[in-house]
Amino acid sequence: MKRLGIPQYLDGRTGDKTLSKAVNRALLLHLLREKGACSRASLAKDSGLNKVTVSSQIAELIELGIVKEIGVGASELGRKPIMLEIAGEAGYALGLSISTTGLFVVAMDAAGKIDRSDFFPIEVHTPEAVIDAIVSVTRNAKRRYRQAKFGLFGIGIAVPGTIDQGTRRVVCSAKLGWEDVPFSEDLAKVFGGILHVGNDATLATIAEHELNAPEADDFVCLLIDEGIGSGAYINGAIHYGHNGQFGEVGHMTVVHDGLRCPCGNTGCWDLYGSELALRQALGTARGGKIPDAEELLTLAASPPDWSQEAFSNFVDYLISGIVSIMNAMAPSMLVINCAVLSASPAMFEAVKAGVASRALAHTHVCEIRLSSLGKTAPAIGAAMAAKDRFFEGLIVNET
Amino acid sequence: MKRLGIPQYLDGRTGDKTLSKAVNRALLLHLLREKGACSRASLAKDSGLNKVTVSSQIAELIELGIVKEIGVGASELGRKPIMLEIAGEAGYALGLSISTTGLFVVAMDAAGKIDRSDFFPIEVHTPEAVIDAIVSVTRNAKRRYRQAKFGLFGIGIAVPGTIDQGTRRVVCSAKLGWEDVPFSEDLAKVFGGILHVGNDATLATIAEHELNAPEADDFVCLLIDEGIGSGAYINGAIHYGHNGQFGEVGHMTVVHDGLRCPCGNTGCWDLYGSELALRQALGTARGGKIPDAEELLTLAASPPDWSQEAFSNFVDYLISGIVSIMNAMAPSMLVINCAVLSASPAMFEAVKAGVASRALAHTHVCEIRLSSLGKTAPAIGAAMAAKDRFFEGLIVNET
DNA sequence: GGCAATTTGTTTGTTGACTTTACAAACTAT
DNA sequence: ATAGTTTGTAAAGTCAACAAACAAATTGCC
Numbered sequence A, B: 001m002k003r004l005g006i007p008q009y010l011d012g013r014t015g016d017k018t019l020s021k022a023v024n025r026a027l028l029l030h031l032l033r034e035k036g037a038c039s040r041a042s043l044a045k046d047s048g049l050n051k052v053t054v055s056s057q058i059a060e061l062i063e064l065g066i067v068k069e070i071g072v073g074a075s076e077l078g079r080k081p082i083m084l085e086i087a088g089e090a091g092y093a094l095g096l097s098i099s100t101t102g103l104f105v106v107a108m109d110a111a112g113k114i115d116r117s118d119f120f121p122i123e124v125h126t127p128e129a130v131i132d133a134i135v136s137v138t139r140n141a142k143r144r145y146r147q148a149k150f151g152l153f154g155i156g157i158a159v160p161g162t163i164d165q166g167t168r169r170v171v172c173s174a175k176l177g178w179e180d181v182p183f184s185e186d187l188a189k190v191f192g193g194i195l196h197v198g199n200d201a202t203l204a205t206i207a208e209h210e211l212n213a214p215e216a217d218d219f220v221c222l223l224i225d226e227g228i229g230s231g232a233y234i235n236g237a238i239h240y241g242h243n244g245q246f247g248e249v250g251h252m253t254v255v256h257d258g259l260r261c262p263c264g265n266t267g268c269w270d271l272y273g274s275e276l277a278l279r280q281a282l283g284t285a286r287g288g289k290i291p292d293a294e295e296l297l298t299l300a301a302s303p304p305d306w307s308q309e310a311f312s313n314f315v316d317y318l319i320s321g322i323v324s325i326m327n328a329m330a331p332s333m334l335v336i337n338c339a340v341l342s343a344s345p346a347m348f349e350a351v352k353a354g355v356a357s358r359a360l361a362h363t364h365v366c367e368i369r370l371s372s373l374g375k376t377a378p379a380i381g382a383a384m385a386a387k388d389r390f391f392e393g394l395i396v397n398e399t
Numbered sequence C: 001g002g003c004a005a006t007t008t009g010t011t012t013g014t015t016g017a018c019t020t021t022a023c024a025a026a027c028t029a030t
Numbered sequence D: 001a002t003a004g005t006t007t008g009t010a011a012a013g014t015c016a017a018c019a020a021a022c023a024a025a026t027t028g029c030c
Helices: A017-035 A040-047 A051-064 A127-144 A183-190 A200-212 A275-285 A293-301 A305-329 A339-343 A345-358 A361-365 A374-396 B017-035 B040-047 B051-064 B127-144 B183-190 B200-212 B275-285 B293-301 B305-329 B339-343 B345-358 B361-365 B374-396
Strands: A067-072 A082-086 A092-098 A102-109 A114-121 A152-159 A170-173 A178-181 A194-199 A219-224 A228-234 A333-338 A367-370 B067-072 B082-086 B092-098 B102-109 B114-121 B152-159 B170-173 B178-181 B194-199 B219-224 B228-234 B333-338 B367-370
Touching: A017 A040, A017 A051, A017 A082, A017 A374, A017 B017, A040 A051, A040 A082, A051 A067, A092 A127, A092 A200, A092 A374, A102 A127, A102 A374, A114 A374, A127 A152, A127 A183, A152 A183, A152 A200, A152 A374, A183 A194, A194 A200, A194 A374, A200 A219, A200 A228, A200 A333, A200 A374, A219 A305, A228 A305, A275 A293, A275 A305, A275 A339, A293 A339, A305 A333, A305 A345, A305 B305, A333 A339, A339 A345, A339 A374, A345 A367, B017 B040, B017 B051, B017 B082, B017 B374, B040 B051, B040 B082, B051 B067, B092 B127, B092 B200, B092 B374, B102 B127, B102 B374, B114 B374, B127 B152, B127 B183, B152 B183, B152 B200, B152 B374, B183 B194, B194 B200, B194 B374, B200 B219, B200 B228, B200 B333, B200 B374, B219 B305, B228 B305, B275 B293, B275 B305, B275 B339, B293 B305, B293 B339, B305 B333, B305 B345, B333 B339, B339 B345, B339 B374, B345 B367
Parallel strands: A092 A152, A152 A194, A219 A333, A333 A367, B092 B152, B152 B194, B219 B333, B333 B367
Antiparallel strands: A067 A082, A092 A102, A102 A114, A170 A178, A219 A228, B067 B082, B092 B102, B102 B114, B170 B178, B219 B228
């Protein structure tokens, strides 16, 4: 297993006793979360810490209620170990993802197990309507989990737009038609716990990273639906960028002097490689109705003759953009969350082959995978982000 | 001043006493390097450490020879402080930058002051010839600085290509025509100190960051000469990328179905926005000789009519690529090292204006500057990188 | 000049988290 | 039953940071 670096949330501290303790606690919680059930002895071996240190830290974590003993385990020889585990039932996080059609909601326990997963349609997506829906969902969850030690300890919200992590306002969401919405301020009034608001692609990246390659230090995730967004782990940490605006790869120029984009630029990737662009191209190709998201997948699965060119162009533009990202950022793994590619293995293979032939040589070490999470990725990532914050709190605040 | 995060080279350690000490030493050396002369008391105030802790650490650093007392300073009231400073003369680093025409060499003392700066022309640039030249330069420097406590403690080498930071081999340099050269292995035989080999754009980025905006956490530097390379500080740390191949922005696709690039891709930015591309375009425009690097600058400074279109296209392609980088990476500052733009303030202004009008809204907070270092940036950055490694050694090894 | 106030830097002793050493408990194999 | 092994705890030791007290040096005011 990859050795944990000293986490960023411990930055800006001096080297005193509390730092030692926090670093070691972070290390132990990391191992417990990654490995699942394990004993004090194996934690000591894997962490490099002394047995005694592990025992005393674990005693405190059990006292806190976040770790529990789950009985004795097996052993080849000698005394049987007392197995430990994160106490999932200690508390719960909610992950929400806002789209134009509704709210994806995921409830996750402290151990990362998904407890439930829902979709709530909403008619209008004004900030008020969305906040109302979120408040109602939150209230229900708070009630449902009130018996847990930490109850509903946090909410993560995935927004298709840019969020200033300082003020936590939604700076802009073209998809929802929002501009400078003091989203979390309103929510903080009704929910006192952890509130993490983030870009949907960034949060989806957290989920894909956790499930696909938690050990990959340089990891990029592409979210291709109406537009194209991305997120990245860099040097082992999720990256928000200046003002939380990292990852608007949909507005990279891929066609010089190309179509005019509402963003102000011309020839943006969004206008050629997104599902929206593809649907429009398909509509033009058959000289009729633009297919909706559902029909799109049917067409992708077995493309009729008239659609071949549109699909093939789509693949071409995807390759262009992906090659740009690979060459510029040199990730060790790239995960693509795209319903069309998931529906058509042939198209995904074409993308992989195209990228392999056109990207710089190092590509042979950059694996490209399809997401297995689909539309729920941002909500799952949002819950994970809230959960991560919760554990940070256990490390930073509880000495 | 920005508070130092816990440095990455301390990752992978457990929280014991040595970590505390290392963190505090890193903090103190950081302050001493950034602030210049200062007293124990002011270090205590700025670091948040106890006076006693500062005094004992400083005593060890003075014992090591890397810090010195430089006499008493001024004070408004009370006892006058004993001023401290990094002992520059304690040791020296050499920074070298390999180009097709020769070797830029910079000698830098431990405090970061440039002691000398030279250029050694070389006729051929085979690995053997270059290594010979480097060995000779190194030998001289070693002799020159032999009286210093740490002598010539390190060398940094900037290579126009990709370097695997694990094996430290030059994976590929298109410009030099090198492939898989075990460069540092050969050098390590004749020089036992710190040997840092890196990509030229990455190392130039270190120099530009240090001198332009050391406090910028998200910083991108573009190096535009024969090709286009880049480097970036992300989350406050220079980023090498998987296999050290981050930053090949010259091979982002900016023209769909564009010119075929030797790299395997088509429509690469390199083929449209580099100085080489510009010189070729100028040659075509006047239907005659391709201008050399020197003439290029004369033309840029006062462009004749026949050259206008070529220059204007060049600016256009630069804008395209820069907008892509800004939107994808969201840096808070971008420095451009490009002789043509330095020669023509008007063109630079046109680039800035174009980017401002085409990049996403957050751009108003991303300042764009021209490099003040020019061709020596990679060599200076190489020396800085070696020097940084030296200080890391003082922190990690000397308990 | 003498004394209070202030700032710098050191001396002395305390604290706390980790480590080492020793040991008890529990288990397997012979 | 006994030896050997592994797990986990208890007691004692270590070390770097911290806190309090103090010495040294300087300014300002009477």
